[in-house]
Amino acid sequence: MVILIYAGIFIFKTIEEALRTLHIIVVSNGKKWLGAIVQFFVAIIWLVVTGSVIVDIKKDPLKILFYALGSLFGSYLGSTLEEKIALGYVILMAEVDEKLGTTISDRLKKSRFSVNSVQGSKEGMSLLMITSSRKKTDDVIKIIRSFDSNVEIVTEKVKLVKSRL
Numbered sequence: 007m008v009i010l011i012y013a014g015i016f017i018f019k020t021i022e023e024a025l026r027t028l029h030i031i032v033v034s035n036g037k038k039w040l041g042a043i044v045q046f047f048v049a050i051i052w053l054v055v056t057g058s059v060i061v062d063i064k065k066d067p068l069k070i071l072f073y074a075l076g077s078l079f080g081s082y083l084g085s086t087l088e089e090k091i092a093l094g095y096v097i098l099m100a101e102v103d104e105k106l107g108t109t110i111s112d113r114l115k116k117s118r119f120s121v122n123s124v125q126g127s128k129e130g131m132s133l134l135m136i137t138s139s140r141k142k143t144d145d146v147i148k149i150i151r152s153f154d155s156n157v158e159i160v161t162e163k164v165k166l167v168k169s170r171l
Contacts, residue, residue, distance in 0.1 A: 008066075015055055015069055016076040022051040023080025028088060035093040036165065092140035095166050100134045100150050100159045107132030110153050119146060137164070 025048045033041035055076075059069045102110060104126070111121045111134060120137040127133070138146050140163070147159055 019076025020080035024084035027084025
């Protein structure tokens with residue numbers, strides 16, 4: 007019976023931490039209502055789990071260990087889930103040969119990516135700036151690398167601003 011208590015603490019703390027991590031990501035991507043709903047469940051789970059750990063904590067310190075392990079695993083799980091969900095947008099930047107830049111830009115536009123090109127840091131170079139959803143980051147990289155396998159690509163997470171004109 008005691009093992010079920012430890013397992014419950016571990017499982018529910020894992021779920022709570024995973025949801026807490028997702029809550030932060032969801033809110034930072036502007037999804038306030040979804041974030042509020044997730045936080046509602048986080049609060050309920052936290053109260054139940056923490057309450058069960060605090061009861062007789064001096065008599066059963068293993069509860070602390072399972073609580074902490076659930077926290078550790080839940081944080082990792084939440085981060086992994088966030089990578090899979092990949093909310094939001096990124097800008098990818100790649101400096102390529104000017105002649106190659108036009109070809110890469112055309113190919114990216116054909117694949118429905120937004121691309122801007124400006125003069126690179128050196129003569130004969132173009133800096134490509136591509137806006138993409140995070141989910142499609144690997145697709146953009148694959149296209150660029152199919153033309154230049156040695157190119158350095160940097161990404162930056164951005165918040166998309168939409169006007170209501």
